[in-house]
Amino acid sequence: MTMELFVVFLASSIRLAVPLLFAATGEYVSERAGVVNMSVEGMMLTGAFGGALGAAMTGSPFVGLLFAVVFVLPIALLQSVLTNTLRANQVVTGIGINILVLGLTTLGYRQFFGNRSREMITGFNAWSPPLLGDLPVIGPIFHQAGLAYLAVAIIIALAWFISRTGVGVALRAAGEDPHAVAISGVPVIALRHGAVLFTGLMAALGGAFLSIAEIHTFTEGMTRGAGYLAIVAVIFGNWRIWRIVLACLLFGAATALQFQLPAIGVQLPNALLIMMPYLLALLAVAGLVGRQIAPRALAQPFWK
Amino acid sequence: MNQGAAVQGVPAPAEKTEPQPLLTLSGVGKRFGEFSALSDIDIAFNAHQAHCLLGENGAGKSTLCNLVFGIHQPTSGVMRLEDAPYAPANPRDAMGHGVAMVHQHFSLINELPVIDNLLIGKKFGRLNRKAEAEKITALATEFGLDLAPFEIVGDLSVGQRQRIEIVKCLMQRPRLLILDEPTAVLLPEEINSLLDVCRRVAESGCAVVMVTHKLAEIARVADRVTVLRGGRAVAHSAEPSNDMDALVRAMISREGGAGDNRNFGVSALPPRNPAPHRGPRPEAMQIDNLSFVDEIGVKRLDSVTLTITEGEIVGVAGVEGNGQSELGSILAGLSRATSGRWFAAGREMTAAKPRQITAAGVGVIPEDRHLVASIGQLSLADNLQLGRMQRFARYGLIDRKDQREAASTLMQRFDVRAPDSQSAFSTLSGGNQQKAVLARELTTPNLRFLLAAHPTRGLDIGAIEAVYTFIRQAADRNTGVLLISSELDELLAVADRIVVFYRGRIIGERPASSDNRDHIGLLMSGKTP
Numbered sequence: 127m128t129m130e131l132f133v134v135f136l137a138s139s140i141r142l143a144v145p146l147l148f149a150a151t152g153e154y155v156s157e158r159a160g161v162v163n164m165s166v167e168g169m170m171l172t173g174a175f176g177g178a179l180g181a182a183m184t185g186s187p188f189v190g191l192l193f194a195v196v197f198v199l200p201i202a203l204l205q206s207v208l209t210n211t212l213r214a215n216q217v218v219t220g221i222g223i224n225i226l227v228l229g230l231t232t233l234g235y236r237q238f239f240g241n242r243s244r245e246m247i248t249g250f251n252a253w254s255p256p257l258l259g260d261l262p263v264i265g266p267i268f269h270q271a272g273l274a275y276l277a278v279a280i281i282i283a284l285a286w287f288i289s290r291t292g293v294g295v296a297l298r299a300a301g302e303d304p305h306a307v308a309i310s311g312v313p314v315i316a317l318r319h320g321a322v323l324f325t326g327l328m329a330a331l332g333g334a335f336l337s338i339a340e341i342h343t344f345t346e347g348m349t350r351g352a353g354y355l356a357i358v359a360v361i362f363g364n365w366r367i368w369r370i371v372l373a374c375l376l377f378g379a380a381t382a383l384q385f386q387l388p389a390i391g392v393q394l395p396n397a398l399l400i401m402m403p404y405l406l407a408l409l410a411v412a413g414l415v416g417r418q419i420a421p422r423a424l425a426q427p428f429w430k
Numbered sequence: 431m432n433q434g435a436a437v438q439g440v441p442a443p444a445e446k447t448e449p450q451p452l453l454t455l456s457g458v459g460k461r462f463g464e465f466s467a468l469s470d471i472d473i474a475f476n477a478h479q480a481h482c483l484l485g486e487n488g489a490g491k492s493t494l495c496n497l498v499f500g501i502h503q504p505t506s507g508v509m510r511l512e513d514a515p516y517a518p519a520n521p522r523d524a525m526g527h528g529v530a531m532v533h534q535h536f537s538l539i540n541e542l543p544v545i546d547n548l549l550i551g552k553k554f555g556r557l558n559r560k561a562e563a564e565k566i567t568a569l570a571t572e573f574g575l576d577l578a579p580f581e582i583v584g585d586l587s588v589g590q591r592q593r594i595e596i597v598k599c600l601m602q603r604p605r606l607l608i609l610d611e612p613t614a615v616l617l618p619e620e621i622n623s624l625l626d627v628c629r630r631v632a633e634s635g636c637a638v639v640m641v642t643h644k645l646a647e648i649a650r651v652a653d654r655v656t657v658l659r660g661g662r663a664v665a666h667s668a669e670p671s672n673d674m675d676a677l678v679r680a681m682i683s684r685e686g687g688a689g690d691n692r693n694f695g696v697s698a699l700p701p702r703n704p705a706p707h708r709g710p711r712p713e714a715m716q717i718d719n720l721s722f723v724d725e726i727g728v729k730r731l732d733s734v735t736l737t738i739t740e741g742e743i744v745g746v747a748g749v750e751g752n753g754q755s756e757l758g759s760i761l762a763g764l765s766r767a768t769s770g771r772w773f774a775a776g777r778e779m780t781a782a783k784p785r786q787i788t789a790a791g792v793g794v795i796p797e798d799r800h801l802v803a804s805i806g807q808l809s810l811a812d813n814l815q816l817g818r819m820q821r822f823a824r825y826g827l828i829d830r831k832d833q834r835e836a837a838s839t840l841m842q843r844f845d846v847r848a849p850d851s852q853s854a855f856s857t858l859s860g861g862n863q864q865k866a867v868l869a870r871e872l873t874t875p876n877l878r879f880l881l882a883a884h885p886t887r888g889l890d891i892g893a894i895e896a897v898y899t900f901i902r903q904a905a906d907r908n909t910g911v912l913l914i915s916s917e918l919d920e921l922l923a924v925a926d927r928i929v930v931f932y933r934g935r936i937i938g939e940r941p942a943s944s945d946n947r948d949h950i951g952l953l954m955s956g957k958t959p
Contacts, residue, residue, distance in 0.1 A: 306537035310551030
């Protein structure tokens, strides 16, 4: 592989990893607080739909982002009320929401885009930051949509928040031993609601990235399991933010290989590469890639 | 244990200047449904003093603490904190009033460092761990507690974790500090330093309330003692070291425990006339030099040797926590002795699994029937035949009709009352559940030895009488019985002889006669006359 081709590969790996980074970072927060959000897939799909709709209607991708967030928050709220207030099974409700959302977005897509489904919608264009973008050889790596830089900023801020603030510590603790946290006078349920809503916000951004920054259109079920992949990244990253970021980049690279390998003349069935991240995840969940230490109270509803 | 000896480094109890009552309880009672856990409690907890609550399990000590800390609310009576009425709605409310509690079960997050645990719920913004740690360490040192603020809690010993819990309470600068059985989890050498801390906290002007059933600790730490029994305060002492004998008597005696009518259950039993026998009887069970050291290194059983012959009922008396539970657990096959051996009907059982122990003809009525002896969600019939389902198997399938009939027979024989044998076990009353467990264990094939640990705990009078009638019938049919109970009167009425456990050892033995009641009481407090 030539250097140029390799740089293209790196750039597309990052681009493909960005939606995962958003969603996985969101999922990380709620899992740290003790809630598994299977519905992150549905949230991303809704975000993608909302983003496309807003951008198509107004021609502004920023309105698209706003739509994405506004569409996803009620879904996050539904998930949060079901699991935190009504203490329903987190996995079952999450999958239920995903199926519901698939139906809703498909219906919405046919309503709004039906006859102009081939049209490209106005989205975010890639942009090169000054200095970094001008670097020789590796400059193209930094040629990314602005949202990618937003993701990086959010992740750095979040890492600081979780480890250096009282709320961050309480959030982590709520996923380990919510009773102890409650005894210390922290409202656990409110904390968990907040964590799930944050996941919704992040999933909305990740979904919108897919539809308005990458593909510039919406298609039925277009996330194709990206949300599940985000959950997998959290597990693969062993519930630690920097490892989760690495997992997302790895999964992005595996996807990018699909496009790169044919270009350099390696004939490998495409399906084999698509299944790679999932295979890695299965190995990780089975405990074959390091030891997985999940938050102790993960997926357990909190009863006073 | 040299009771009453001054502990080094512990300042002598403060001079008895006029103590000021901080929290006063008048006529306080608490009912849970029909069950009266506490009644007519009048107590004053004074600032600058350590007040011990003494009593057996179920005497109401924990309930009393929970009322003061706002976990439960009293059903009668009033509490006053200084001069204002005090009725905490929840623990947060209690903490707002300056009341803090160290629970028996810690509420620490093992995955986090000590400092994070201490700051949860107190600081929400940016954490300056280093500065906070310095402040907290200074506070801890003031009370003689050493603290390693950056260690991960999960890596620390139980004693160190308890210190964190105490520091967590002290950070609120409490006016009243409650400690619920704080020494139960500690190593002997850690106990002294904890009592040390309690004294310092009291001297700082705080009222300290400590629950315990260890008498030696009282002499070391307490300015005042209240003995609870059957939900009532049956004795007070402002000079505990001098009143030790009276306190023990109050703790175990039947007088004064007016709410405690359990003894009628045994007083209705006819006196026992051991069947006449000729020559020496064969041994039903033999314990040879058994010791047990628990996972934190405390010696819970210390060289216990005991033989029970067929047809004999031996009672184990002792203040709770002196090794009885550990003995029961070893004889049930749930834990293994650290050293020594034991035999059932002549066969060595030291390393046997519960199934092998049952097969050797040992019936077990464990301390906790919900956890160990039954499965609440299964039917009564299934519970009556746990472990022997294969008896009803036809070509590998259970013949339900056959099983139901067998269950009905057992229900009739042991007077287990339930709508029918298919009722879920958890829907039965406590008495009927226990009778069902007895029915199963007493029909163990070739029953030679029965272990009964607190078989009447939580039962009503009728059920107590039934339980002991069945146990005696088993003894009359030549089963040897080891009966562990904290109810001395029941032991006196049911057993043939009584051995007394103190600090994991048998420190004395007496025939079970009410003439020996005071003598046994002394043995229970660790005094060998």
